Amino acid sequence: MFAEYSSSELMSIFAMQGFAGLILFSVFVLMALGLAIIFGQMGVINMAHGEFMILGAYITYLVSNLFSQHFPELFSYYFFIAMILAFFATALLGALVEWGMIRFLYHRPLDTLLATWGLSLILQQIYRSVFGAREVGVTLPDWLMGSYQLSETIEIPVNGLFVMSLAIAISLAVAVLMYRSRWGIQVRAVVQNRPMAGAVGINTAKVDRMTFALGCGIAGIAGSAFTMIGSTGPTSGQLYIVDTFLVVVFGGATSLLGTIASAFGISQAQSTMEFFISGSMAKVLTLLFVVMVLMIRPQGLFNLKVRR
Amino acid sequence: MLQQHLRTLMGGKEWVGFLILAVLLIVVLPLTLDIFRLNLVGKYLTWAFVAIGLVLCWGYGGILSLGQGIFFGIGGYVMAMFLKLESSDPESTKIQSTPGIPDFMDWNQLTELPWFWQPFDSFLFTIIAILILPALLAYIIGAAMFKRRVGGVYFAIITQAIAAIATILIIGQQGYTGGVNGITDLRTLMGMDIRTDSARYFFYFVCVALLFVSLFVAQYIRKSKLGRLLVAMRDKEDRVRFSGYDVASFKIFVFCMGAVFASVGGAMFTLQVGFMSPTLVGIVPSIEMVIFCAVGGRLSIIGAVYGALIVNWAKTALSESFPELWLLAMGALFIGVVMAFPNGLAGLYSAHIEPRLLKLLPKKNTPAAPIASPVKEGTSS
Numbered sequence: 001m002f003a004e005y006s007s008s009e010l011m012s013i014f015a016m017q018g019f020a021g022l023i024l025f026s027v028f029v030l031m032a033l034g035l036a037i038i039f040g041q042m043g044v045i046n047m048a049h050g051e052f053m054i055l056g057a058y059i060t061y062l063v064s065n066l067f068s069q070h071f072p073e074l075f076s077y078y079f080f081i082a083m084i085l086a087f088f089a090t091a092l093l094g095a096l097v098e099w100g101m102i103r104f105l106y107h108r109p110l111d112t113l114l115a116t117w118g119l120s121l122i123l124q125q126i127y128r129s130v131f132g133a134r135e136v137g138v139t140l141p142d143w144l145m146g147s148y149q150l151s152e153t154i155e156i157p158v159n160g161l162f163v164m165s166l167a168i169a170i171s172l173a174v175a176v177l178m179y180r181s182r183w184g185i186q187v188r189a190v191v192q193n194r195p196m197a198g199a200v201g202i203n204t205a206k207v208d209r210m211t212f213a214l215g216c217g218i219a220g221i222a223g224s225a226f227t228m229i230g231s232t233g234p235t236s237g238q239l240y241i242v243d244t245f246l247v248v249v250f251g252g253a254t255s256l257l258g259t260i261a262s263a264f265g266i267s268q269a270q271s272t273m274e275f276f277i278s279g280s281m282a283k284v285l286t287l288l289f290v291v292m293v294l295m296i297r298p299q300g301l302f303n304l305k306v307r308r
Numbered sequence: 309m310l311q312q313h314l315r316t317l318m319g320g321k322e323w324v325g326f327l328i329l330a331v332l333l334i335v336v337l338p339l340t341l342d343i344f345r346l347n348l349v350g351k352y353l354t355w356a357f358v359a360i361g362l363v364l365c366w367g368y369g370g371i372l373s374l375g376q377g378i379f380f381g382i383g384g385y386v387m388a389m390f391l392k393l394e395s396s397d398p399e400s401t402k403i404q405s406t407p408g409i410p411d412f413m414d415w416n417q418l419t420e421l422p423w424f425w426q427p428f429d430s431f432l433f434t435i436i437a438i439l440i441l442p443a444l445l446a447y448i449i450g451a452a453m454f455k456r457r458v459g460g461v462y463f464a465i466i467t468q469a470i471a472a473i474a475t476i477l478i479i480g481q482q483g484y485t486g487g488v489n490g491i492t493d494l495r496t497l498m499g500m501d502i503r504t505d506s507a508r509y510f511f512y513f514v515c516v517a518l519l520f521v522s523l524f525v526a527q528y529i530r531k532s533k534l535g536r537l538l539v540a541m542r543d544k545e546d547r548v549r550f551s552g553y554d555v556a557s558f559k560i561f562v563f564c565m566g567a568v569f570a571s572v573g574g575a576m577f578t579l580q581v582g583f584m585s586p587t588l589v590g591i592v593p594s595i596e597m598v599i600f601c602a603v604g605g606r607l608s609i610i611g612a613v614y615g616a617l618i619v620n621w622a623k624t625a626l627s628e629s630f631p632e633l634w635l636l637a638m639g640a641l642f643i644g645v646v647m648a649f650p651n652g653l654a655g656l657y658s659a660h661i662e663p664r665l666l667k668l669l670p671k672k673n674t675p676a677a678p679i680a681s682p683v684k685e686g687t688s689s
Binding site for chain 2: 109114122295
């Protein structure tokens with residue numbers, strides 16, 4: 001299948017598809033980081049994670065409308081405000097959900113799956129009632145449009161670069177928070193041994209709520225970033241939830257580094273194959289490969305070795 | 309010997325529940341509903357097959373499969389392939405560029421019947437495939453997972469991913485599977501028109517009969533030593549393993565049984581509804597199937613039938629009159645069942661109604677129920 005392309009064409013195909021893969025990778029990382037915190041650290045299966053992401057996207061949409069109508073001179077910077085708002089709104093909703101639902105289900109992980117699936121259905125219907133069934137998109141400010149021309153055949157869109165830098169920044173922030181801060185130590189202590197963590201004076205209920213809220217908040221940022229690449233509809237969240245779970249599980253649920261590595265592998269494989277075979281077959285092959293690997297190595301690629 | 313088996317099957321007062329269900333499905337509903345509604349009930353019952361399998365896998369075995377839609381789809385598609393081939397004889401497809409192949413293949417520029425479609429000319433092969441194919445797939449998945457002691461959450465996510473793969477594959481391979489539309493325009497089964505009222509009555513009763521066969525098989529498994537081992541495994545897998553049992557093969561067996569039930573349900577779905585499409589295979593229907601089981605009661609096979617009937621009836625009724633309310637109601641149902649009554653309707657019945665009924669009856673020496681409620685799930689992962 002490579003025969004009909006010259007070597008320089010192949011190079012630019014791989015570069016372009018590789019870059020498209022990098023954007024997909026950034027989206028995966030942003031989505032999967034929140035899930036890795038909630039699922040990997042807390043053991044809660046949050047099927048409503050996609051809907052939390054969509055909430056962030058809708059907030060970005062609202063903020064962009066607000067700015068274009070009332071503060072057109074500040075329109076270039078609306079994105080940063082939207083992102084902060086999206087983070088806090090989804091984190092707040094996350095804390096609320098944890099308080100009302102998840103905290104009763106910590107010892108029944110499979111039931112969190114069903115309950116959060118119910119939540120996702122409700123959220124979808126709310127989005128549909130409030131924003132309508134049609135997909136909405138945001139207008140990008142000028143500085144995010146256009147692309148850099150690297151060579152004659154290779155060009156790189158600016159919004160993709162922005163999403164990528166955002167993914168890097170958020171990953172670094174999460175890594176620092178989890179592995180260098182006092183709060184991160186508390187989270188990991190609660191995850192490893194809840195009664196013992198409680199016994200040494202950690203408020204486990206509060207740590208749980210904050211962790212869940214942080215995971216949801218990152219989903220909100222992911223949704224906000226997502227508006228720059230695609231449009232948002234009430235059911236968009238469901239499209240990504242399986243991919244995201246596979247990314248988290250494939251990388252080893254307890255390892256943040258593993259999550260990033262598996263997001264990279266899956267997105268690159270998918271976008272490179274997409275050029276040569278149809279998109280749906282590329283997806284099938286990627287998913288199939290991941291499932292095969294998981295059957296051989298169920299704990300994922302990078303697994304924290306813990307005695308249980 | 310036979311008597312002993314029968315006692316295993318229907319020990320104690322459980323036969324009353326089966327009798328009530330039988331009277332309801334065989335006498336009451338056919339007499340009170342017109343054929344359109346009865347056909348709907350028949351459609352709901354096809355999901356009851358899946359729910360019964362889930363009671364065994366999830367309620368008793370503690371393995372939650374989010375991919376039951378695949379097995380439902382295998383049964384449904386296999387049956388649909390047979391019916392499609394029967395209805396695309398050269399005579400009725402003579403306007404196509406290649407007569408004698410299903411219409412969607414013709415639209416997708418296929419000129420020859422693919423090799424994997426060819427055996428489905430035979431009814432016997434179709435029936436065998438409905439039973440064997442899902443069991444085979446379930447065996448492969450189950451053996452790969454349970455031999456490595458993967459369970460709980462990971463099993464759920466992987467089965468879900470397989471359901472996603474199946475849908476993408478079906479939609480992508482339009483020429484072989486009919487794509488998004490699925491396999492439609494099915495007309496006859498062995499010369500009998502499946503769209504007439506008499507055929508619908510016939511399929512309804514076949515469906516009920518098969519449902520009772522499944523119920524009896526499930527009841528037998530539940531009451532036998534295997535059923536008790538399953539509960540023991542669900543509650544503390546290591547203890548069973550240390551007692552010298554091969555835990556994995558029990559789990560594989562029960563997962564295969566669930567798959568076969570689901571497949572039979574799928575085949576009956578195609579016969580009664582007249583089409584099969586990928587919207588019945590993917591993640592969303594698979595999770596809905598779990599909720600049928602959860603609403604009915606994850607520990608009660610009869611409850612599973614009622615769960616499938618009630619949830620689907622509510623879905624039809626609500627989406628007829630308030631289409632936007634349906635998702636809200638369904639979501640609330642999910643949350644309510646999990647939070648408030650994890651053992652479903654059957655749990656409510658045995659906790660609240662049964663004791664009061666028993667008070668009314670003359671006192672007899674009733675043995676205590678042998679099956680404990682699920683305490684902790686997912687501890688086996």
